Amino acid sequence: MGDALDQDLVSDLPQSIIESILTRLPIRDAVRTSILSSKWRYKWASITQLVFDEKCVTLCNDRDLVEKSLIDFITRALFLHKGPIHKFQLSTTYLQCCPDIDQWILFLSRNDIKELVLELGEGEWFRVPACLFYCKRLTRLDLFRCELDPPLTFKGFLCLKSLTLHQVLVAPDVIESLISGCPLLENLSISYFDSLALNIKAPNLKFLFLEGEFKDISLENTPLLVAMSVAMYMTEDIAEHFEQSSSCNFVKFLGGVPRLERLIGHIYFTKYLSIGYDLGNLLITYNYLKVIELNQVSFEDMKEIYVVLRLIMSSPNLGELQISGSSNALVALEAPDLDLWEKQSLLNCTFEKLKLVKMTDMSGVPHEMEFVKFLLSRSPVLETMSIAPCVYVMDGRLNMLIELVRFRRASPRGEIVFIQE
Amino acid sequence: MSDGVMAVVKPEMKSYIWLQTADGSIQQVEEEVAMFCPMICREVIAGMGSSKNYAISLPQRVNPAILGLILDYCRFHQVPGHSNKERKTYDEKFIRMDTKKLCELTSAADSLQLKPLVDLTSRALARIIEGKTPEEIRETFHLPDDLTEEEKLEPLRNITDDPRIRLLNRLYARKRKELKEREKLKNVEVEEERVDERSVEDLLTFINGGDGESKGVRSNKSKKKNRRRKDHLKNSSNDINGNHNKELDALSPPFHDGEDSKASPSRTSKLQDSTTVSFSTKLEFDDVDIDDDLDPAMKEELDREVEDFARRLNSDWPERMQEILSLGQERRLVSMSMNGNGSRRYNKYPAAALSGLERC
Numbered sequence: 001m002g003d004a005l006d007q008d009l010v011s012d013l014p015q016s017i018i019e020s021i022l023t024r025l026p027i028r029d030a031v032r033t034s035i036l037s038s039k040w041r042y043k044w045a046s047i048t049q050l051v052f053d054e055k056c057v058t059l060c061n062d063r064d065l066v067e068k069s070l071i072d073f074i075t076r077a078l079f080l081h082k083g084p085i086h087k088f089q090l091s092t093t094y095l096q097c098c099p100d101i102d103q104w105i106l107f108l109s110r111n112d113i114k115e116l117v118l119e120l121g122e123g124e125w126f127r128v129p130a131c132l133f134y135c136k137r138l139t140r141l142d143l144f145r146c147e148l149d150p151p152l153t154f155k156g157f158l159c160l161k162s163l164t165l166h167q168v169l170v171a172p173d174v175i176e177s178l179i180s181g182c183p184l185l186e187n188l189s190i191s192y193f194d195s196l197a198l199n200i201k202a203p204n205l206k207f208l209f210l211e212g213e214f215k216d217i218s219l220e221n222t223p224l225l226v227a228m229s230v231a232m233y234m235t236e237d238i239a240e241h242f243e244q245s246s247s248c249n250f251v252k253f254l255g256g257v258p259r260l261e262r263l264i265g266h267i268y269f270t271k272y273l274s275i276g277y278d279l280g281n282l283l284i285t286y287n288y289l290k291v292i293e294l295n296q297v298s299f300e301d302m303k304e305i306y307v308v309l310r311l312i313m314s315s316p317n318l319g320e321l322q323i324s325g326s327s328n329a330l331v332a333l334e335a336p337d338l339d340l341w342e343k344q345s346l347l348n349c350t351f352e353k354l355k356l357v358k359m360t361d362m363s364g365v366p367h368e369m370e371f372v373k374f375l376l377s378r379s380p381v382l383e384t385m386s387i388a389p390c391v392y393v394m395d396g397r398l399n400m401l402i403e404l405v406r407f408r409r410a411s412p413r414g415e416i417v418f419i420q421e
Numbered sequence: 422m423s424d425g426v427m428a429v430v431k432p433e434m435k436s437y438i439w440l441q442t443a444d445g446s447i448q449q450v451e452e453e454v455a456m457f458c459p460m461i462c463r464e465v466i467a468g469m470g471s472s473k474n475y476a477i478s479l480p481q482r483v484n485p486a487i488l489g490l491i492l493d494y495c496r497f498h499q500v501p502g503h504s505n506k507e508r509k510t511y512d513e514k515f516i517r518m519d520t521k522k523l524c525e526l527t528s529a530a531d532s533l534q535l536k537p538l539v540d541l542t543s544r545a546l547a548r549i550i551e552g553k554t555p556e557e558i559r560e561t562f563h564l565p566d567d568l569t570e571e572e573k574l575e576p577l578r579n580i581t582d583d584p585r586i587r588l589l590n591r592l593y594a595r596k597r598k599e600l601k602e603r604e605k606l607k608n609v610e611v612e613e614e615r616v617d618e619r620s621v622e623d624l625l626t627f628i629n630g631g632d633g634e635s636k637g638v639r640s641n642k643s644k645k646k647n648r649r650r651k652d653h654l655k656n657s658s659n660d661i662n663g664n665h666n667k668e669l670d671a672l673s674p675p676f677h678d679g680e681d682s683k684a685s686p687s688r689t690s691k692l693q694d695s696t697t698v699s700f701s702t703k704l705e706f707d708d709v710d711i712d713d714d715l716d717p718a719m720k721e722e723l724d725r726e727v728e729d730f731a732r733r734l735n736s737d738w739p740e741r742m743q744e745i746l747s748l749g750q751e752r753r754l755v756s757m758s759m760n761g762n763g764s765r766r767y768n769k770y771p772a773a774a775l776s777g778l779e780r781c
Contacts, residue, residue, distance in 0.1 A: 009524035010546065010562040017531050017543060024547035035555050035573040037564045 011039040015046070023049045028056050031077060045080055049087040049115075052077075054094050063094065071100045078104060084112035087140075093121035096145075102129040114159075115140040125169060143168050150174065156181020164189040172196055211266075215241055218252040225257040226288075231266035248276040250307060251283065260286055263311070264293040274303035289315040290353075296326040299367040302337055308371075313349050321375075322358040325368055325390065341370045346378075350410070354379040360388040364400040373407045382411040388419040438470035441478045442485050450492055457495035458533040480532035487522075487529045490515075494538055516545040520561055523549075 013021075022030040022044050030044045057069040070092065078085075088108050095101065101118070108116065109131045116138060120126050127147040133154045141157070142164040149170070160182040165175070166189070179185065180201045188202060191211035198214065201221040208228040210217065213235055219225070250273045254260075265273075292311060298304050312318055340346075357375055362368055376385060387404065389397050397420070404416055436452045440461070452470075456462045461477060464470060470477040479488065497503070497511050516523065523542055530538035550558055555573075559566055571593045 007521065008563045008565060009521055009528075011564060013524060013528055014531060017527055017539065020539065020543040021546045021550070024544055025551055029551050032555065033550070033558070035568060036558055038567050040564070041568070041572075 011037065018043050019047050022047045026055055027051060046083045048084055050085055051089040054092045067094050070094055071098065074104065075100060078107055086112065087115040088113060089117035091117065091119035096121045097124040097126045101126055105129055106131045109135045112137060114138060117142040118146060119144040120146065148174065158183065160185055162187035167192040172198065219256055222257060225260055227262035229264040230269050232268040232272045234268045249273050250277055255283060258284060259288050261288045262291045263289060266295045270294050270297045270304045270307055273307045274301065277303050277306060284314065286315040287317060290317055291320045292318060293322040295324045297323050298326050299365055305367060317353050318351060319353050320356045321354060324360040325362050338366060338370065341374055346374060349378060351379040353381065355381055355383045357382065357385045361390040362387055363390045363393050364396045369403055376407045376409045378410060380410045382414040384415055384417060386417040386419055438465060439473050439476035440470065441476040442483055442488055443479065443481045444484065446485055447473060447476045454492055454495045454499055457499045458535045460533045482532040483529040487525050490526055491529060491533065491535065512541050516541060520549060
């Protein structure tokens with residue numbers, strides 16, 4: 001056995017394990033292992049995942065210098081590397097548009113690249129070279145601050161499962177055909193687009209993340225969607241567009257996602273859904289929907305209240321509901337249509353699975369309070385109803401509390417948590 | 422919900438299988454625990470392990486002690502109902518062991534195809550390596566330090582555009598050349614006994630040399646050069662060195678007369694810092710490509726320094742990079758002095774050589 005203490009055990013581990021160790025190190029540490037001993041000389045050179053960021057070099061105030069040493073580091077590391085590179089990630093604000101990246105991508109395109117992440121800095125955006133579109137085996141493509149203009153012959157990435165476009169300059173029709181050209185796409189994330197009208201056809205899509213000033217989004221063919229998070233910003237233009245819109249956004253957006261489990265909406269999402277809303281029959285039941293989070297819901301807008309009600313009442317398995325308000329207290333105090341809460345359809349429904357409700361930014365206006373009352377009376381297994389008043393509401397807090405304690409609760413175990421600050 | 426409770430509740434329901442480790446010992450373990458390892462699972466499905474005679478023989482890399490650890494791991498994770506946090510806490514505790522054991526465990530888990538454990542242990546090993554200097558890593562894992570300093574520099578040279586590494590490589594190149602030269606000289610020595618004597622003389626001169634006898638040193642050196650050139654001429658196969666000596670002749674006068682004419686501001690300041698250096702010494706190191714005659718004491722010094730330099734290069738990576746970067750920015754060479762109170766000469770070689778580089 002020899003002197004067990006002095007045995008070099010780590011060097012004799014199978015290459016697959018060594019690689020799995022090296023892959024978990026920052027690349028600078030991984031490259032440095034080549035000076036450990038003769039056995040370690042080229043071990044790092046065949047790791048299949050390369051992640052570069054500015055930690056590869058020592059930072060200083062001279063941007064040009066950092067940029068140059070970063071480029072040198074990456075170029076040389078790629079030269080020293082041998083074998084396939086399945087993942088290449090470059091995340092740094094120090095690099096923007098530079099010809100070296102084109103060369104790296106060309107190199108990668110010949111080395112079996114499967115996952116490519118380019119997260120570049122502001123300034124001049126990097127124009128993705130044509131060779132990228134010939135990486136037929138790509139499964140993941142993340143582009144930050146790039147310009148995307150596929151060649152005419154490009155038909156799509158047949159293996160792509162995850163696509164992220166963040167601040168990417170691309171024509172709307174190109175983005176649409178790119179999405180539909182990736183038949184296996186499961187994960188789509190699009191952010192920072194202006195006035196984008198988009199028709200998403202992705203039969204295998206499971207996760208959708210949208211953020212930006214969208215004009216018109218339609219989920220045309222996304223039957224398998226499991227989770228979505230949408231943040232909608234609104235400009236005057238878009239608001240105007242919404243005014244004139246005649247189609248029902250709720251149906252266009254949520255009409256074809258029967259398998260949805262998790263829905264998160266930010267900013268104007270609820271408002272967006274309320275555009276063109278009609279009080280027709282419910283077309284769809286979200287049997288899998290367990291978590292709904294809607295932010296900045298305006299309880300002064302009856303249409304938005306209808307959207308919320310329609311969503312939760314079509315989700316028989318809902319377990320968790322989070323809503324943050326954005327009521328303009330002055331207007332909402334008047335609150336017409338309070339008889340809504342006496343409607344038979346509301347009195348007939350129960351939330352059999354609802355356990356947790358979080359209401360934040362509450363201003364205590366009538367429709368908000370009615371909504372809380374409604375949930376408390378219709379949720380037999382509710383465990384926690386937490387209520388956090390909006391920071392601007394100071395005087396009304398006591399009144400809110402007084403009202404809250406009067407509400408009947410369907411759940412014997414339910415507690416009300418009133419959160420101050 | 423502890424394991425103890427589980428054991429009490431269903432002792433009879435449990436079925437056992439037989440496992441044999443490479444050392445020949447056979448043990449009986451709970452089937453549902455062992456089945457957590459894909460390799461064992463496959464064997465069981467194939468009908469193995471049901472009796473002592475059909476014990477499943479485990480791969481070489483699994484010894485009884487490690488098997489015990491692995492089964493502990495499986496026993497915990499095979500029980501449903503642990504929260505993610507509980508699992509994480511267990512894992513954190515589980516991998517608290519010395520690196521030797523951790524390596525054995527990784528290897529054994531790999532041979533049993535127990536991927537979650539391989540991931541866990543690789544992550545632990547990576548955490549041990551991360552941020553450590555090569556020396557520390559070697560010490561931790563008992564790695565042999567079997568690369569030459571030059572080999573160690575090679576990847577660094579390729580990865581970083583470090584002027585000091587270029588310098589070191591030049592120094593190495595010169596060292597190599599020097600060794601060749603010595604070989605050649607040795608051959609000559611067979612005929613000319615005096616050669617060795619002279620180098621001893623040089624050595625003595627050098628040792629006494631610091632106290633302002635620069636003239637004497639210089640003359641001695643040039644004498645040596647002349648002799649050496651003769652040697653080169655004799656040794657007609659060596660064209661390169663002949664050329665170098667010609668170059669040397671062409672280049673040496675300015676150095677002898679006054680280096681100010683060539684000195685950049687930073688160099689001048691450097692020289693002022695180091696007034697006690699004899700010019701001849703400077704000449705020796707000013708242009709690495711040209712001079713190739715070093716006396717043994719200096720060579721030894723140089724070797725030592727190169728090694729030390731390399732060691733520093735390897736050890737204090739981040740600080741060094743910082744130095745390099747500031748160096749690149751300001752073109753100052755002050756940071757080259759490696760330890761403040763070290764011998765003066767110690768500082769001078771790289772400074773002089775670097776200023777040579779700067780000119781390039």
